[in-house]
Amino acid sequence: MLERSMCSLGIAIPFAASNENVNLSSLSETQDRWLGTIKPIQIASYIDLVITVWILGALPWQCLYQRFLSAKSVRDAKIMGVLGGIMVAIIGAAPISIGIIGIVTDWNNTSYGADPIQANEASMILPLVMYHLTPKPVAIIALCAVTAAVMSSMDSAILGASGMFTQNVYRVVIRKKPSLREQTWVRQIALVVMGVTSSLIAIFGGTTVIGLYYASADVAVVVIVPQLICSMYIGVANGYGALLGSGLALVLIFGKGQPMINVYAFVPYPPYDNEGDIFPVRSLCMIVAILTTVVVSYVTRMMFKKGLLAQRFDIFNQFSTVKPEVSDDLFQDGESNRDILLKTT
DSSP, X not given: OHHHHHHHHHHHHHHHHTSTTBOGGGGGGGHHHHOOOOOGGGHHHHHHHIIIIIIGGGTTOHHHHHHHHTSSSHHHHHHHHHHHHHHXXXXXXXXXXXXXXXXXBOGGGSSSOSOTTTTTOGGGHHHHHHHHSSOHHHHHHHHHHHHHHHHHHHHHHHHHHHXXXXXXXXXXXXXXXXXXXXXXXXXXXXXXXXXXXXHHHHHHOTTHHHHHHHHHXXXXXXXXXXXXXXXXXXXXXXXXXXXXXXXXXXXXXXXXXXXXXTBOOOSOOSOTTOOSOOSOHHHHHHHHHHHHHHXXXXXXXXXXXTTSSOGGGOXXXXXXXXXXXOOGGGOOTTOOHHHHHHHTO
């Protein structure tokens, strides 16, 4: 996938930069179009964005674990992670170059005929640069390569989603012991349904696609990352704490609003007189999710361990091996182990 993306951009950038409508020397004259400012009140939100999305947000993605688990050894996985981070920084120069070319282009004299930035179509700048600023053969090769790279990611995501639905939902909730043939059919049906749904959203959704991407990134950060931290470093964490922590984090993150998918704010985060995302909501959600997971997990563990809740209420089967504590007053002189066991059952 990376090879296709880099080849397509590597082919398109020289041709686009040499287009007669591109004036790279005017970059310093167009600073008002690409150079912004950060107000003091926005610093907290930018720090929140960098830590939660750019740093921690890369941890829960499935493709990361696929690469690590496919490594032959732990050493190879570590090397892969370090080199991958370096390669991401290097590869990022290519789309930045495309964006720079789009800024300094006189779009009114191109076949497109309008400035996409002024038309609020800046998100389309990459395909527009490839199609309108390069020769047609180059444009076809570059766009096909980008499409192939995107599709390779999408089919992996849909296949993984159908597999997770079969394993984590169908086998756990709908049917406890399905046959292998039945699981295969369910996985194939889920694959078709998710593929058709994704295609319809992409065709008729407008800004819904990018909106769903932003929403999924927020959900991954505030739900999966806290549970990953708890499962690795906090031994008391269990499914009940994870459920309540994740649910509360979802309410808080969607409470700030997701306008691109028509979800509007219903939680009043400060400052209340500002319409922008000023408050570090993602960091708050992660902290709340971790604290809720730990507290609820500890409380439920103590309740099951001390016998305050019967084992039949353990619907998630988290404490099947936990036995109620036996009081010291049960042990009396002269009693055998059999007598004590009968008193505790």
